[in-house]
Amino acid sequence: MEQDLMSKKELLELTGISYGQLYRWKRKKLIPEEWFIRKSTFTGQETFFPRERMLQRIAQIQSMKDDLSLDEMARMFSPGPSDISLSPEQLLAQNIVTKSALDVLFEQHPGVEILKFEQLLSLYVVDVALRTGDIHLDDAAMMFKTMEQNVERFENVSCRLLVIRKLGVSSCFLCSTAGDLYFDADTKIVMELDLAKCIEELKLRFM
Amino acid sequence: MKTKRSLGNHWTIHGTAQSAGGTFEKVTVHGEGKVTGDIQCAHLKVMGTFQVDGALFANSAKVMGTVEVAKDWRGDHVHVLGEMKVRGDCNVEKFKCQGSFNIGGLLNAGAIELSLYGDSSVLEIGGETIRVKPSHRWRAKGARQLTVDTVEGDHIVLYDTVARVVRGNDVEIGSGCDVKVVEYRDNLRISNSASVGVQTQTGLMQKDVDVRD
Numbered sequence: 001m002e003q004d005l006m007s008k009k010e011l012l013e014l015t016g017i018s019y020g021q022l023y024r025w026k027r028k029k030l031i032p033e034e035w036f037i038r039k040s041t042f043t044g045q046e047t048f049f050p051r052e053r054m055l056q057r058i059a060q061i062q063s064m065k066d067d068l069s070l071d072e073m074a075r076m077f078s079p080g081p082s083d084i085s086l087s088p089e090q091l092l093a094q095n096i097v098t099k100s101a102l103d104v105l106f107e108q109h110p111g112v113e114i115l116k117f118e119q120l121l122s123l124y125v126v127d128v129a130l131r132t133g134d135i136h137l138d139d140a141a142m143m144f145k146t147m148e149q150n151v152e153r154f155e156n157v158s159c160r161l162l163v164i165r166k167l168g169v170s171s172c173f174l175c176s177t178a179g180d181l182y183f184d185a186d187t188k189i190v191m192e193l194d195l196a197k198c199i200e201e202l203k204l205r206f207m
Numbered sequence: 208m209k210t211k212r213s214l215g216n217h218w219t220i221h222g223t224a225q226s227a228g229g230t231f232e233k234v235t236v237h238g239e240g241k242v243t244g245d246i247q248c249a250h251l252k253v254m255g256t257f258q259v260d261g262a263l264f265a266n267s268a269k270v271m272g273t274v275e276v277a278k279d280w281r282g283d284h285v286h287v288l289g290e291m292k293v294r295g296d297c298n299v300e301k302f303k304c305q306g307s308f309n310i311g312g313l314l315n316a317g318a319i320e321l322s323l324y325g326d327s328s329v330l331e332i333g334g335e336t337i338r339v340k341p342s343h344r345w346r347a348k349g350a351r352q353l354t355v356d357t358v359e360g361d362h363i364v365l366y367d368t369v370a371r372v373v374r375g376n377d378v379e380i381g382s383g384c385d386v387k388v389v390e391y392r393d394n395l396r397i398s399n400s401a402s403v404g405v406q407t408q409t410g411l412m413q414k415d416v417d418v419r420d
Contacts (some may be wrong), residue, residue: 009390009409018376018392020335020361026217027298027315043388044356044371 005037005048006055016060017124028070030061030077034158060204074204087114091123096205101127104140108148122147123204124202125161125193134190135163139170154195163191218248228261236272245278255287260280262295270306279312290325302334307351319360323351323367331357341366341381352383375411 012019025031037048057077064073088105091097105112105123110182115123126144129135135143143163151159151174158177163170166187175181209314217233218226220240228244243259249270262278268285275292279396285291285300296312307325316334318388321327323342337360342351353368367383374390384401390409397403 013409018361019374021360023315023333023359024317024335026333027300027317147340 004051005039006051008047008049011049011054011058013054015062017058017062025061025070029074030070031057032077037076056099077200086120088112091115091120094205096121096202098130099129100137101140104130104137104144107141108144118151119148119201121151121195121199124199125195128193128198129163132191136170139163139172139190142170143172146172146174151195155204158194159194160195161193162189163188164188226257234265308369321353323353326354328350328354331355331359333359335360336362337375338362338364339366341383 008015008022011017012022021029026033026036030055034051035041035054037050038045039048040046061073067074088102092099092102101123104126105115105119109119112119122144125147126140130137130140143161147161154174154176159174160177161172161174162181163172164183164187165171166184170190174195177196183189216231217235218231218235219235222238223240224238225241225243226246228242229336229415231246231248233250234240234246234248234252235326236255236257238255240253240255242259242261245263247264247364248260249266251257251263251270253268253272253274255272256285257272259274259276259278259280259397263282264279265274265280265282265285267283270285270287270291271289273290273292275406277294279295280293280297280299282299285297285299285303287302287304287306289306291304291306291308291310293309294311295316297310298316300317302314302318303318303320304327305322305324307323307327308329309327310329313331313333315332317336319332319334319337320340321338322340332355337358339353351367353365355368355370356372358365358370358373358375360375362377363373364379364381365373365384365386366381367407369385370387372388372390373380373386376392377394378384378391379388379396380389380398380401380403382398382400384398384403386402387404389395389397389403389406391406391420392409395406395408
């Protein structure tokens with residue numbers, strides 16, 4: 001994946017934070033270690049960041065830091081599962097997922113009352129995918145199954161979900177974020193979702 | 208992090224001992240200790256030699272002897288009176304050194320206070336307040352030095368430091384320093400006996416800032 005990077009200097013100028021704050025947030029694990037990308041420039045080794053994610057994260061921290069302690073925020077940003085469990089009705093009422101995503105859930109688990117975090121996450125990802133309009137309901141069901149069965153294998157490891165399609169046949173899989181993937185010319189990547197990002201968004205919804 | 212809950216047992220070493228690691232409440236080393244894995248403890252006190260082949264987490268640590276850690280050091284505060292060697296990063300809230308240290312990665316701490324009693328080196332320093340006090344010159348060998356690539360923080364006071372880049376809001380470069388580049392936001396003071404290559408003020412007007420990339 002091509003990444004748009006920004007230098008540390010540029011980040012500080014744009015956001016107005018100080019070096020002290022940046023290092024404190026790094027120490028408290030509010031900013032993941034992998035985002036500190038070291039690159040050689042002609043003035044020596046400098047640190048760079050993935051632009052979009054970093055700016056978004058800094059904005060989130062700045063808006064929340066008056067209400068939450070750094071440790072609470074760190075828990076929220078961590079990719080690990082949280083102890084949230086909700087019923088499907090609550091999800092619909094709080095506008096976290098749409099009705100069509102819930103239908104996918106009920107098809108697999110008729111009459112389910114309380115959702116565990118893995119199921120919640122799977123449902124949320126399916127909902128995000130459905131909202132883009134790029135996938136069919138059949139694909140959504142397949143995604144949900146794949147996610148639900150395998151997502152716990154990636155505990156604390158960042159992973160992504162891909163949906164590919166070749167000659168009208170869809171398939172989906174989970175893989176770790178590191179490493180590139182290449183397909184033959186007929187295969188189209190219909191959708192690619194970063195699960196760490198989804199988990200973060202999902203946790204934010206409960207704040 | 209600051210829990211009162213006991214983490215586990217005490218481990219006191221007199222003589223020589225070796226462990227695979229684990230969680231302890233209090234680790235005291237009078238003799239020679241070696242840990243082949245990761246170790247966690249609430250209090251660490253080293254008067255002898257302590258070698259950790261993995262990572263170390265210590266809420267509070269006082270090093271009067273020698274400590275060598277192969278991976279990262281995490282914790283709340285560290286006071287070094289002896290010698291500390293960390294091959295990874297060191298992440299603590301308060302770092303005070305009245306001895307010498309050698310850190311292969313980043314020293315990241317809220318408050319850093321260094322009095323140089325021996326030559327020290329670290330790849331990078333980052334934090335809120337960073338103070339390096341002048342070294343003690345009464346020994347015939349001359350001044351002790353801190354060698355570092357990059358220093359970044361809000362308030363920085365440096366003496367007897369050799370650095371490539373120093374960046375901060377308030378920066379004071381004292382005697383005995385040799386710094387190639389200083390970038391500051393608010394204030395900069397440079398001692399007459401310090402050598403500074405380039406100094407730039409950032410964050411004021413864009414036209415003053417040279418755009419490098």
